[in-house]
Structures are given as C-alpha cells and as structure tokens.
Amino acid sequence: MINDYINIFRELVKAYNEGNLKEKYNQLIENAKDDNAKKYVFAAMGLDYIENASFEDIKKAMDMKKMKGKIVVRVGNCGTRCIDEDGLTSCQKSCPFNAIDVLLDKNTVVINDKCTDCGNCIAACDIGNLIDKIEFLPLAEYLNSKEDVYAIVAPAYIGQFGKDVTPGKLRKALKAIGFKDMIEVALFADILTLKEAVEFNKHVHRQKDFMITSCCCPMWVAMIKKLYADLVPHVAPSVSPMIANGRTIKKLYNNAKVVFIGPCVAKKAEAKEKDISDAVDFVLTFKELKEIFDILKIKPEDFCEDEGEHASRAGRIYAYTGGVSRAVYDTVNKLFPDRSIKVKAVQGNGVKECKEMLQRILNGEIDANFLEGMGCVGGCVGGPKAILNKDEGKENVKKYGSSTDMITPIDNPCVYNILNQLGIDNILDIADEEKGQIFERNF
Helix, strand or coil, X not given: CHHHHHHHHHHHHHHHHHCCHHHHHHHHHXXXXXXXXXXXXXXXXXXXCCCCCCHHHHHHHHCCCCCCCCCEEECCCCCCCCCCCCCCCHHHHHCCCCCEEEEHHHCEEEECCCCCCCCHHHHHCCCCCEEECCCHHHHHHHHCCCCCEEEEECHHHCCCCCCCCCHHHHHHHHHHHCCCEEEECHHHHHHHHHXXXXXXXXXXXXXXXXXXXXXXXXXXXXXXXXXXXXXXXXXXXXXXXXXXHHHHHHHHCCCCEEEEEECCCXXXXXXXXXXXXXXXXXXXXXXXXXXXXXXXXXXXXXXXXXXXXXXXXXXXXXXXXXXXXXXXXXXXXHHCCCCCCCCCEEEEECHHHHHHHHHHHHCCCCCCCEEEEECCCCCHHHCCCCCCCHHHHHHHHHHHHHCCCCCXXXXXXXXXHHHHHCCXXXXXXXXXXXXXXXXXXXX
16 A cells, blocks of 8 residues: 555656646546545645545645644554554554554554654554655745755765765755755754764763753654653753754745755654744655656766765764764864763664663663664664665765764864854854754753
8 A cells, every 4th residue: 555655646746747736636536446545645745634625725735834734644444453462553563652542343543642743653554554744745836936945965865865876966966856955964963963062061070960862863852752751851952953954044044945855754743843843844755755856757876966065974974873972972072172071872772772771761770971862773774764774874874974084073164154154153152042042942
C-alpha cells in the first residue's frame, strides 16, 4: 500500500507540472474505491481528508502559508495481524509516547492525543496504513510565484542524492525547481555548537552538574518534555539548527519562505510547534525530494557547481550519533581551554537507549556532564526518510567533515559574518537572553 501512496504523489506532481492537476485529482477521486483510498490523495497533497471536496475546495485548502493539522495519517483499519505475544502491534512497539491503542473488538488501532507526529510508527508499519502528509504541492505555489523561497538542507544530505552530487550541484538543482538559494543547516549547527559550548561553561561548574543538549532531534526533546519532565531544567535553552536557520533567513530577508529538507518525519511536526512556528514554513524529506527530481527529470549530478557558505567539521558531523558531543567538546576546549571540568559526554542511540539514559540520569547513575540523544539509531543518517542506509550515510558525513580545515565554529568566518548581521559582535553574547534571543527556546 505504501507504493500506492508514492505512486499517487508522483501522478499529482506530474499533473501539477503539466498544468492538469484538476483533471488528475478528479480522476484519482473517481477511481478511489473508498474513503480510505481518498485519504492517500489528500495526504499526498498535504491535506486532511475533506469529504465530497471539489477541486475548488482543494485549491482553497492548499492556499496556506504553513502546513496545518496532524502529520501522521492513519489510512483504513489495518487489523492486528502484527500483534505479538505481549499484545503489542509493530506500531505500538515503535511509539515512544504510548500514543497508539489497540481496539481488539474492532480489530484495529487508533492514534490517541499523546501523538507527537514523530513518525516512528510509519517506518514500523510494513503495509502503509500509517503515512505522513507530503507538503510539496502547497509549497509549489510559492516556488512558482515571485516569492523568495529558501531551501535549508540537513547535515545528513551528503551523498543522499548520488555520490557525484556535490553541495554546489544540489544547490543548482534546487534552484532549477524554483528555490532562491540553498543553505546548509550545518552552518547553523556551527552556531548552535557555539551557543551550547557557552551554555556549558555557564551551567557546569561542579562534578555533579550536567547539561542536556536540545540540538537536532525533536523526538529526543519531546521525550524529555513528555516523559521526563523533571529533567527539563537541565536542557540547554537553544532552538535546533533548523529553527535557527529559518529564523535567521526570515530576519535578514523580509517575506522569505523557508523549506527544510531532511531525513526526518518529526521535523514536520517540529516546524509547527507554537513557540517556534515562526521559522520554517514547509518540510520535505530526502525521499520526497528525490521523487520530485525524478518526476521533473532533474538530475543534480549533471549541474555545474554553485558554491555557497560552508560549515566547520563541528556542524557537518551533527548528522550521526555522537557528532553533537564531539562538536561541543572540541569547541569548549578551544573557547575555554583553562576549564578544570571538561566535557564528558554520553549518548543515547535510538529511542530505547535514550529512555534508558534518561532514567539513569534520574537515578543518579550516569558519570557524565553532557548528554546527547538521537531518536533514530545512528542519528539523522538513520532517519526513516533517508535514501541511504545509516552506515553509508555516516561514512559520507564523516568524509565531508574531514574535508575542511575548519574544526570548530570558532574557525569559521561565515559564523562571525552571520552573527554580525544579527547584531552579535561578541561570540560569548550568543547565549545572552536578549542579544541571542533568535537562538533561544524556553522549555
């Protein structure tokens, strides 16, 4: 069934590109066997299901500045064929938040209000009854207008679109779709590394002190907020690199739109959280972008180079588990070389390890002062919408990290340029609640 969903998305994008979206929509709805089949059509257009909707209703619904409603969509009664001896289905076992209930009397599952749209259940469902909305068609209206739309790409992107696709070639390919420019989120991972290094220096003074990173993973942050609330005061008051990037673009370029591209479903939900919803308008996954390239017959490897700003090794290695810890470790050592208490990091690799680590913190069983969690095994390179397997993705990112002489954000002139444009002249002010407000988040 998941192939049916992708095929519907392909047909809709092709029809949009050819100027006959209305005809294709009507055809797909007429051929749909039931309401569940129609839900695929709506989700592929980024929409909640609207009963008896005309194409005019669809056009109005797609005319949005930001995605609305839940991201994860349940299509049909999937049954309980995957239930195990403990009475748990595959999607239940994958959910960190106990957001899925089994209704044995109705032979189905339902998503309850604990759902954070993390998307774990989508990867666990092998028959495609759980899907995530695709945000491309509402976005396409902006790409075809005179509005400036910026693509910001996750650090995990290296090699995802082919071994010959350099950052410059991908930038050129995205411009061919209609984007104004492409910016690597790794550059803002640099900036958040700097901020977390300063936060570490402010808050960790004794052997028993510790700090929990808030960078990167929305699933990790949601776990702490929902399941381990006692630990929230120890979370660094920082937005993710995605949010920092989006906010900066919108501050420097009036009326710009921002689209994040990455391997993660949970980023679609993060972009909609109330306190940070000002930053990113739409989210696409690597797999979705690859489909779009294929449908539009765009081959990134055939484009010429189009150079932009670059990140240090610190920002580039955020894409795999342990990368944030290494980045902050190196930056603290360079920025505060005389500190007696150095960064001593520990990581949670995947939901299971993250939960175990957080519980050990509560029990006072961890001998560490910097705690990093990644909801996906392997980190972002292991995300459910990555194109490559996590090992190949990690190797690509490690090589990309090693290809620069800039080891920390302190070595990166692009970081100073951005901070200066934002009115931050002293890098230590990046953690100032007023001067660095654009990078702040109150958990």
